[in-house]
Amino acid sequence: MELMDQDTAFKVPNRLVKRNQARLEDVKRKKEEKEIQSVTEEKSEYFSGMFRARRASIEELLSRRSGTDWAAATQALEEATAKAQQLQNFLNDSLTFLNQYEVAQAQTSMQRLHTSLAERRDEVLPKKKFAFKSRSKVTEKVNDELVAGPPTAPTGGSESASTTDEVDWTVRSEQCGFSHLDSVVLTKSGDEIWKQDVLLTHLRNCKVRLLGSPSTLHIKHVSGCEILCGPVSSSVFVDHCSDSTLVLACQQLRTHNTADTQVYLHVTSRAIVEDCHRVGLAPFSWSYPSLDEDFVASGLDPERNNWDQVDDFNWLDTGTPSPNWTLIPERDRRTTWDP
Structure with missing residues (x-):
């Protein structure tokens, strides 16, 4: 009976030690998860700020009007196109830590930029x-x-005009x-x-x-x-x-x-x-x-x-x-x- 009491006395501390180890590991895991989440949020905030700033820079280039200065307008268009490509590369490199909503928003912004670039080309480049x-x-x-x-068919032409050679x-x-x-x-x-x-x-x-x-x-x-x-x-x-x-x-x-x-x-x-x-x-x-x-x-x-x-x-x-x-x-x- 005395031996059983001694065994029990040893088992109780062992259980407490294991429980304490599990608690410490859980605290460590939660701390690591929190750190990872914090880093991800930091990266996401950095991306959002940089993306907005770069997009605004491109939109400013596209909004410039140089009157009859075709060379200046063409140069601004080329610069905007290059910056749009850089912004696309920045987005592609950031996909690993962005969530689906952030990706969708950024992709939509990029599509609008491509449309704006195409419209600006229509205005600047000769026909x-x-x-x-x-x-x-x-x-x-x-x-x-x-x-x-x-x-x-030519403007003002008859129906037969569209069948000419x-x-x-x-x-x-x-x-x-x-x-x-x-x-x-x-x-x-x-x-x-x-x-x-x-x-x-x-x-x-x-x-x-x-x-x-x-x-x-x-x-x-x-x-x-x-x-x-x-x-x-x-x-x-x-x-x-x-x-x-x-x-x-x-x-x-x-x-x-x-x-x-x-x-x-x-x-x-x-x-x-x-x-x-x-x-x-x-x-x-x-x-x-x-x-x-x-x-x-x-x-x-x-x-x-x-x-x-x-x-x-x-x-x-x-x-x-x-x-x-x-x-x-x-x-x-x-x-x-x-x-």
Whole structure:
């Protein structure tokens, strides 16, 4: 009986020691979590302040009006474009500690800046007159020199004017891309899209090859298309896309209102989808002769690909995979692409 009492006397302190150790470890863990949270909040506050300041600087450049001084206006536009690219890089580098709401707000601000830059280019850069022969068959292959912009009948002309052999319309010389076409093969070379904002809009059943490194790529209102693009130095924006295949390399991908579409992707940040359904993802698998050089020119890291890291703004349940996008099974992925 005396031995049992001695054993019990030893056991009680051991339990107390273990309990105290557990308490100390819990205090340490909570302290570390608090420190991590504090650092994250500090980084977030620093990002917010720097992002606002840099955005304001760009907006100030875009708001300048230099009257007839075209050189000064062009210089301000070039400076704003460079600063916008730097701001995009700053955002991409900060994605690891920003929450989804902060990312969404910053991405929206960047999209507005890109729109403002495009509008300012319309004001500053000169316009040029082009003349193209009208096409009787939409299935004819489009000439490489075709620039985005639907033909319209001359002002004040009769209905028959749109069927004449020659149709003239004004096209912005700085605009690059294809628009309002059906069932054609479309190609742009590296020289044509180098550091350009490329727009592909209102395309149906088209095959598009962009062999180079543009600054940004906008894909809007396309269906049944196959679009392949070389490394984009900043962002790709996809909106109202259906029944299509996209092969893209970029810093950032933001996809809206898209359904039944496969995306073969190289992206250095996390891809974003919103209001999308049945989107399939696989790694970028296109190759062409100057691809390595274009990766270098774009500034993208070819070894860093977050193709399967996706934020769905319509699905906030982190514990359950989003039903709006899936990974394409390896056996079903395409690895070759016809010219």
